[in-house]
Amino acid sequence: MKASSMRRLAMIGIVFTGSSFAAFAQDMQAGSVTGLPVPRYVSLKTDRVNLREGPSKEHRTRWVYQRAGLPVEVTAEFETWRRVRDADGTEGWVLHSLLSGRRTALVAPWSRNKDEVFPMRSAAAEDANVVARLQSGVVTSVAACVNAWCRVSVGNITGFIRQERLWGVYPNEKVD
Missing domain, CATH: 2.30.30.40 (SH3 Domains)
Structure with a gap:
């Protein structure tokens, strides 16, 4: 390129x-x-x-x-x-x-189970505390993505969600 x-x-x-x-x-x-x-x-x-x-x-x-x-x-x-x-x-x-x-993203719009929730965590780690549980189709603001995690916010709540659970960022894309 x-x-x-x-x-x-x-x-x-x-x-x-x-x-x-x-x-x-x-x-x-x-x-x-x-x-x-x-x-x-x-x-x-x-x-x-x-x-x-x-x-x-x-x-x-x-x-x-x-x-x-x-x-x-x-x-x-x-x-x-x-x-x-x-x-x-x-x-x-x-x-x-x-x-x-x-940059914004939708949380798992492909999910067939509308009751399924996706954890937003306090840090970019599976064992980090859950700060919110997001339903499929929620629009998030994307602040950054690195190492398969994105820092997102919904309203005044900010946290991290796995990049693969978002539509609006490409796989392995780094967003600054």
Whole structure:
């Protein structure tokens, strides 16, 4: 990967460890508009975001997101539009001004058991005290991820959760 691409990745807090970088770099390209990595995770800026069939306001609205902070994955860029995919796999186009670079993640949105809870711990260790129990689908703010753990917050509660339990960060991605 070029040094300029590495600098762009560092600017938005994406760093990889081990072989994960090589695997991710194969799939990642610089966005044709921003030069930022594609794919990449971002979040919804407001609580009303139209997901459109194509990259213009003339295209039909497929869905209206009503959850500010929801993480989505940018998969393509075209002028002022970004093609995004949500945790359910739904894809469409969103106006770039409705997206934020703030990193958020969903707790285990794939969980079939809605009663299942996931521990948020006081430290990045399985034996650390549990500070909260998070249900599937909870949106967390991601402060950092390293060594398979992410420091996240929900409201005024901050703690650590296993990276594999989050949708909104890539496996082995280091977030600063």
